[in-house]
Amino acid sequence: MSSNAAAPAATTNKITSEGVEDRFNELFHSSHVWIEQHWLQILIAIGVATGIYLILAAVKGWGSKLRDQAGDSTGWRTILGRTVAKTGNLFMILVAAKLVVGYADAPPAVDHTVTFLFTIFAVFQAAVWVRELVLGFIEKRTSADDYHGDAITSAMGIIRLFISFAVFAIALVVVLGNLGVNVTGLVAGLGVGGIAIGLAAQGIFADLIAALSIIFDKPFRKGDSIHYDGTSGSIEQIGLKSTRIRSFDGDQRIISNRNLLDKEISNNTRRDHRRQTFPIGVIYQTSPEVCSRIPAILQEIVEEHGATFVRAGFTGFGGSSLDFEVTFDNAGPDYAEFYEKRTVIGIGILKRFNDEGIEIAYPTQMTFTANAAGEAIDPYPASHPEQANDATANTIRGS
Structure with a gap:
């Protein structure tokens, strides 16, 4: 009995082609009745929505113009213009529809549909804006000419991939959560997967993070002369895993970014x-x-x-x-x-x-000759005859 009673409930929860068709028919019928009864309000709402869309389109065009006219490709004006220019047309349409659907007294089916679509596009549009702002900030921090064509060229591709994955993964979780989906298992799976990947590639990630630290914190740049652990040389290349240093004796020394940042570095160029x-x-x-x-x-x-x-x-x-x-x-x-x-x-x-006439000293030693009584005597009496005679007389008197 219990199994038979549960069977119809399970059947009604399944998504079937007939159920989807019924939902569309319901939406079409309610929309038809709504248009017949509120056509004036709908026309006014359409006009207002069109005005809102045109305003948003003008703002997007202003962002594109600001992006193209700014002289500094990494300035805040360019970053803001590029972010605004990334606004999607469908998002603008749904913003306009969401703002006026309440005024037109739309039926629940229409209201829920607009809210559903607006939630999806709004969350992913926000993810696009966040990605552009973060990437713009990173490019601004690494805008020094010393880095162009070096580590930043390789790093930006990886940074863009990581940031895109992170923001869109968060956006997906937010959308599913707002739609009533239980995302606990998804979040737990992403967490466990991230930990597993981190443990498997912790050495690579450590050097990569060290490379990003060099790019952002800028303790040294390409061409700088540095000294560490008795080694002196010029920075030749900053890579994602290692830094190449040309020593003053001509050798190229390669050291991992993590090990290099663990040392005390003297930047002679600064x-x-x-x-x-x-x-x-x-x-x-x-x-x-x-x-x-x-x-x-x-x-x-x-x-x-x-x-x-x-x-x-x-x-x-x-x-x-x-x-x-x-x-x-x-x-x-x-x-x-x-x-x-x-x-x-x-x-x-x-x-x-x-x-x-000031004489610079050098290591010297002076030797003094003395007799048995400790009195100093001239070791070269021939050069001082008078001293030699005195010494002879003293010797005779002493005898």
Whole structure:
């Protein structure tokens, strides 16, 4: 009995060709009656709907014109114009129909049909707008010429695919949910599938995310000179998985984006100056008066050659010298210019010290000779006859 009773209910829930035909007949009959009874309201509603559609079409045309006239292809005006220009004609028609269907006192079948179609097209139209805005924002963030033709060319295709899949998947879930479909299983399936794909390709995704971080955060660009872990070189190419660096000795070094971002990177190209410190030692026989003039002399030499003087002064008593140092900056990141400036300043110091009679020290040792009593004696008495005679007399008296 229970199985027989349940059978008719199951039969009535099935979608059959006769049921669909009955629904269309009902919609056609109700629409015919509605038109006969409310023809004036329908004409007014059609006029209003036409006006709304024309306004929306004008806004879409304004967006297309704004997109084409903007000089900056990645500016906000261009992004806004491109987004507005992506408005679909069917969406505009359904917006107009949805706004006036209530005024015309449409029957429930017509009202439900318009609402059903409007919900579908509105959600997917919103997905299109979101996709264009997000892609426009990404293109604006990566609009530097340093990236064109490099990582961004490959990355944008993948980014566009990911964003399109994400926004339209969300749109599909929203549409099905509004239509009364239970989307719990669908959402759970998408979640499990996403986790499985993420675990299977976590290394690739980690490098891809690192590449996107390089593109968006811009710690360095193509052509920049960087230093990390004792390695120095110039960025040659930023890929989706790895970055290629041309070292100064000519080798091409390839490192994954994830490993590169985990390191402390010095970007030499973004220096506002380069600094050099010269240690200088003069002999201990240099007089205090001359030593007191050395910092001023060093400052004059640095400023004379166009560098920025930082400091100069005495630093300590060395094993073979009185130690001084001078520190100066050269504006800009250009290493070749800094190298040349360092050379001319070094030679200038040497020349000025020679002109001033200041001797630059080098490691030396002095040996003193003493007799058994600890008194200093001349190891070369032939060069000092008077000292030799005194030594001989002392020796005779001592005997």
